[in-house]
Amino acid sequence: MRPWxxxxxxxxxxxxxxxxxxxxxxxALYLTSDIPVPILLVVIYLPLQxxxxxxxxxxxxxxxxxxxxxxxxxxxxxxxxSVIVLxxxxxxxxxxxxxxxxxxxxxxNSVYISPSTPLDYGGIGHSLVGxxxxxxxxxxxxxxxxxxxxxxxxxxxxxxxxxxxxxxxAMSGVPSVVAGLFILTIVVATGAFNQSAFAGGLAYAxxxxxxxxxxxxxxxKLVPDDLRTGALAxxxxxxxxxxxxxxxxxxxxxxxxxxxxxxxVIGETAPLLLAAGNNDQTVVNPFGSPISSVPTYxxxxxxxxxxxxxxxxxxxxxxxxxxxxILFTLARVIGRGRVGR
Amino acid sequence: MSTAxxxxxxxxxxxxxxxxxxxxxxxxxxxxxxVSVWFGQRKVLEGVNIVFPKKTVTALIGPSGCGKxxxxxxxxxxxxxxxxxxxxxxxxxxxxxxxxxAVDPVSIRLQIGMVFQKPNPFPSMTIRGNVLSGLKLSGMxxxxxxxxxxxxxxxxxxxxxxxxxxxxxxxxxxxxQQQRLVIARALAVQPHVLLMDEPCSALDxxxxxxxxxxxxxxxxEVTIIIVTHNMQQAVRVSDYTAFFLAEEGTPGHVVxxxxxxxxxxxxxxxxxxxxxxxxxx
Amino acid sequence: MQLRDLQSAAxxxxxxxxxxxTVAGAAFTSLVVLAGIAIFLGLQxxxxxxxxxWSFLTSTGWDINTTPPTVGIxxxxxxxxxxxxxxxxxxxxxxxxxAIFMVFLSPPRLAKVLTNLIDLMxxxxxxxxxxxxxxxxxxxxxxxxxxxxxxxxxxxxxxxxSGNFLGTPFIAGFVxxxxxxxxxxxxxxxxxxxxxxxxxxxxxxxxxxxxxxLRYVALPYGRGGIVGGVMLGLGRALGETIxxxxxxxxxxxxxxxxxxxxxxxSVATLIVSxxxxxxGPLELQLLLAAGFFLFVMTLVVNVIANLIVSRTxxxxx
Numbered sequence: 015m016r017p018w019x020x021x022x023x024x025x026x027x028x029x030x031x032x033x034x035x036x037x038x039x040x041x042a043l044y045l046t047s048d049i050p051v052p053i054l055l056v057v058i059y060l061p062l063q064x065x066x067x068x069x070x071x072x073x074x075x076x077x078x079x080x081x082x083x084x085x086x087x088x089x090x091x092x093x094x095x096s097v098i099v100l101x102x103x104x105x106x107x108x109x110x111x112x113x114x115x116x117x118x119x120x121x122x123n124s125v126y127i128s129p130s131t132p133l134d135y136g137g138i139g140h141s142l143v144g145x146x147x148x149x150x151x152x153x154x155x156x157x158x159x160x161x162x163x164x165x166x167x168x169x170x171x172x173x174x175x176x177x178x179x180x181x182x183x184a185m186s187g188v189p190s191v192v193a194g195l196f197i198l199t200i201v202v203a204t205g206a207f208n209q210s211a212f213a214g215g216l217a218y219a220x221x222x223x224x225x226x227x228x229x230x231x232x233x234x235k236l237v238p239d240d241l242r243t244g245a246l247a248x249x250x251x252x253x254x255x256x257x258x259x260x261x262x263x264x265x266x267x268x269x270x271x272x273x274x275x276x277x278x279v280i281g282e283t284a285p286l287l288l289a290a291g292n293n294d295q296t297v298v299n300p301f302g303s304p305i306s307s308v309p310t311y312x313x314x315x316x317x318x319x320x321x322x323x324x325x326x327x328x329x330x331x332x333x334x335x336x337x338x339x340i341l342f343t344l345a346r347v348i349g350r351g352r353v354g355r
Numbered sequence: 356m357s358t359a360x361x362x363x364x365x366x367x368x369x370x371x372x373x374x375x376x377x378x379x380x381x382x383x384x385x386x387x388x389x390v391s392v393w394f395g396q397r398k399v400l401e402g403v404n405i406v407f408p409k410k411t412v413t414a415l416i417g418p419s420g421c422g423k424x425x426x427x428x429x430x431x432x433x434x435x436x437x438x439x440x441x442x443x444x445x446x447x448x449x450x451x452x453x454x455x456x457a458v459d460p461v462s463i464r465l466q467i468g469m470v471f472q473k474p475n476p477f478p479s480m481t482i483r484g485n486v487l488s489g490l491k492l493s494g495m496x497x498x499x500x501x502x503x504x505x506x507x508x509x510x511x512x513x514x515x516x517x518x519x520x521x522x523x524x525x526x527x528x529x530x531x532q533q534q535r536l537v538i539a540r541a542l543a544v545q546p547h548v549l550l551m552d553e554p555c556s557a558l559d560x561x562x563x564x565x566x567x568x569x570x571x572x573x574x575x576e577v578t579i580i581i582v583t584h585n586m587q588q589a590v591r592v593s594d595y596t597a598f599f600l601a602e603e604g605t606p607g608h609v610v611x612x613x614x615x616x617x618x619x620x621x622x623x624x625x626x627x628x629x630x631x632x633x634x635x636x
Numbered sequence: 637m638q639l640r641d642l643q644s645a646a647x648x649x650x651x652x653x654x655x656x657x658t659v660a661g662a663a664f665t666s667l668v669v670l671a672g673i674a675i676f677l678g679l680q681x682x683x684x685x686x687x688x689x690w691s692f693l694t695s696t697g698w699d700i701n702t703t704p705p706t707v708g709i710x711x712x713x714x715x716x717x718x719x720x721x722x723x724x725x726x727x728x729x730x731x732x733x734x735a736i737f738m739v740f741l742s743p744p745r746l747a748k749v750l751t752n753l754i755d756l757m758x759x760x761x762x763x764x765x766x767x768x769x770x771x772x773x774x775x776x777x778x779x780x781x782x783x784x785x786x787x788x789x790x791x792x793x794x795x796x797x798s799g800n801f802l803g804t805p806f807i808a809g810f811v812x813x814x815x816x817x818x819x820x821x822x823x824x825x826x827x828x829x830x831x832x833x834x835x836x837x838x839x840x841x842x843x844x845x846x847x848x849x850l851r852y853v854a855l856p857y858g859r860g861g862i863v864g865g866v867m868l869g870l871g872r873a874l875g876e877t878i879x880x881x882x883x884x885x886x887x888x889x890x891x892x893x894x895x896x897x898x899x900x901x902s903v904a905t906l907i908v909s910x911x912x913x914x915x916g917p918l919e920l921q922l923l924l925a926a927g928f929f930l931f932v933m934t935l936v937v938n939v940i941a942n943l944i945v946s947r948t949x950x951x952x953x
Contacts, residue, residue, distance in 0.1 A: 092731075092737065106771070162658070165663075170660065172656070174664075177667075178664065181666040184666075185666045187935060188673065189874070191904050192931045195677065195924060196927075224666070227666075238475075247471075248488065248541070248544060251652050253654075255492070263479050284908055288911060317770070327767060331764045334764060342759060
């Protein structure tokens with residue numbers, strides 16, 4: 015797939031020159047003049063780099079190489095751009111959020127805390143509880159339904175399978191704010207429940223279901239058919255085959271599906287703003303009252319004109335990304351473990 | 356066979372099967388009458404008539420692709436699970452047609468067990484769990500699970516090798532051991548007939564011999580029908596043999612059947628003679 | 637010859653019938669939910685039209701103090717599209733270049749590292765991106781936009797009359813681009829890596845350059861899939877709420893093309909920004925009506941995207 019990477023030494027030498035010379039020129043300009051950085055980068059460095067690479071390419075491959083060099087420079091640029099953005103995001107989380115982290119930050123709530131309260135007091139304990147509660151409720155709803163959907167597609171194989179897959183796909187495109195709005199309409203407007211962890215869990219379940227169903231489907235498909243045939247040959251019904259043989263055989267994959275589903279929703283803010291509201295207290299009853307969550311906490315503290323509040327926002331963002339990272343790592347570790355066993 | 360047992364066979368309760376407490380129920384007689392098989396529009400078997408006497412081993416031989424595996428799957432109603440499958444004729448078990456509308460295919464498979472070419476123990480269960488899995492999956496109730504595990508693994512010739520590690524994962528066993536485990540699993544639900552579809556073709560010679568020994572022992576209790584590519588195996592193991600053939604473009608059919616000694620020693624048909632002498636297939 | 641009836645016996649097992657029906661019922665939950673959303677929100681749209689008429693969709697403004705309220709979401713609808721387009725202009729070339737790099741240029745280990753990086757980007761919750769954009773991107777982008785305006789301000793889209801370069805559609809579009817890049821890159825990479833190796837080897841044997849191969853072999857082959865991936869990214873961007881909310885200054889006027897001028901809107905941010913101060917059930921209903929149109933918009937884009945992706949998948953087989 016990569017025949018364009020052959021490298022004779024003359025090529026390497028020209029490439030090195032082509033990279034080093036524009037960089038040196040720009041560095042010199044940066045130090046000696048006060049041309050603004052954006053201009054330096056876009057107007058001076060980029061064209062210089064393109065020209066230098068073009069010359070290097072022309073020298074080694076003739077005119078054919080020029081177009082290629084443009085692509086290569088830009089492709090590397092795009093990759094660098096992504097790396098820079100990622101490093102900036104993660105880096106800012108650590109640099110600005112680490113200060114807020116402490117044991118009490120993780121366990122206390124915000125009942126007596128105002129935005130100007132210093133960092134020694136208060137925390138996101140109530141938000142963590144809220145997130146856990148909401149995610150738990152969402153899993154209780156979406157995991158059985160998601161697995162059942164996958165079972166319908168791979169085991170029952172009814173005539174409606176293409177339609178089911180279509181609807182699951184369509185559901186994965188529902189914006190999170192719409193999911194929150196929908197649950198709000200049903201739940202609050204009909205007076206059934208107020209903003210609550212339960213309502214938030216329902217909204218999250220809508221967002222989780224497609225991920226769980228799709229991943230579970232892939233995992234069930236991997237279970238070898240001779241296991242099913244073997245079970246049937248022993249006098250098993252279809253139902254027992256699925257419940258006692260196929261799903262246990264796909265156990266690790268299904269757990270991975272659930273973890274990925276949770277990781278997908280755990281940072282969603284809009285649905286909770288609408289369906290779960292906010293609360294400074296630690297709430298344990300899923301039906302009773304509005305409840306905080308980590309994304310909601312961040313949302314409420316972001317734009318406050320108090321530096322401590324903002325630091326708290328960064329801190330909770332850091333906690334959130336750590337949670338997401340743990341989930342993805344868990345999924346990888348479990349998935350790599352006993353596949354299909 | 357007593358009336359009670361006969362009624363048991365044809366009218367099994369979905370919830371569970373009460374096994375006889377006296378003695379494992381003996382082997383049964385099966386017969387295929389004029390069985391023709393289709394996959395969609397394509398006819399793959401034509402007019403198969405074979406009798407399988409009690410407590411015997413019958414080998415089904417023939418070149419690949421002539422429908423032996425398809426045929427054997429009609430004997431325990433696994434064939435119909437394939438989309439587009441169709442069948443004509445009847446398959447008699449103890450004189451009654453298993454394709455009768457009143458018969459529950461799930462329960463029939465308790466009476467007529469099957470072992471496949473590729474060993475397929477359940478990976479999520481232990482060795483002991485696998486042996487007992489048939490009971491769990493079919494809802495059959497039997498007492499003394501420990502005895503069952505020991506008896507079936509002994510009958511399958513595997514007990515001594517695994518008796519100290521029944522709690523290990525089934526996937527840790529070698530191919531030959533897995534296949535014997537699968538045989539023990541099939542035996543645990545006390546079938547009267549055991550179908551075997553090329554059970555040794557994926558195994559090494561040592562395991563093959565072990566399983567052939569097992570087959571000879573088992574046939575004292577259970578009627579065995581075995582599909583095999585290996586003619587020496589057929590000679591070693593079977594009492595009766597049926598030779599299947601599918602000539603170009605025509606569905607498979609039985610060319611000749613009879614006592615194994617006759618089929619191999621003194622075949623009546625030229626095609627049989629050619630096949631057993633290795634001239635084709 | 638009488639064929640045996642296999643079907644009625646095979647499925648007649650009582651336990652299996654119950655099982656099949658239960659599982660099928662659960663499987664249709666997604667349909668029920670989608671229909672539910674369409675119906676519940678759609679029911680809210682009707683009164684909105686009754687009181688507002690078509691101006692709900694064609695005008696821009698949010699004055700709830702008049703009776704009936706004069707409300708129009710055109711500016712928001714336009715804004716959703718504008719922001720997404722800005723995002724696409726940035727994201728599509730970047731994603732394509734990334735995909736080309738990963739598939740055709742980079743050493744395998746580097747490609748793997750980049751893949752993990754892109755997945756990491758995809759996993760970042762939008763609230764965190766919004767936080768980062770508000771405190772880090774916004775000020776940085778201000779400098780870039782000022783320069784853009786200084787030297788290229790004669791082009792209409794780079795005009796800025798207010799002197800305010802914070803909270804512009806450009807910045808919001810940029811954040812959307814960061815969200816779209818992982819999606820589009822993943823699809824493009826998948827599609828490009830399926831280019832038949834024979835075609836690639838043949839072009840190399842013929843002495844083609846990378847660019848020629850891309851232009852005549854890989855990109856045409858992967859065109860359908862890439863378009864599908866772009867539309868998936870578009871669907872994501874249209875529905876994005878929080879990150880845009882943090883970054884964009886919401887004004888109830890249609891910002892047609894002043895992308896580096898402060899002010900803009902999108903339907904999703906409209907809902908979230910008005911939700912906290914909803915004055916009563918009437919205003920809530922109008923917000924729900926807006927939500928209905930957002931739902932329809934994203935549904936249409938997503939359905940088309942999936943059709944394209946699945947159809948070209950089949951063609952390529």
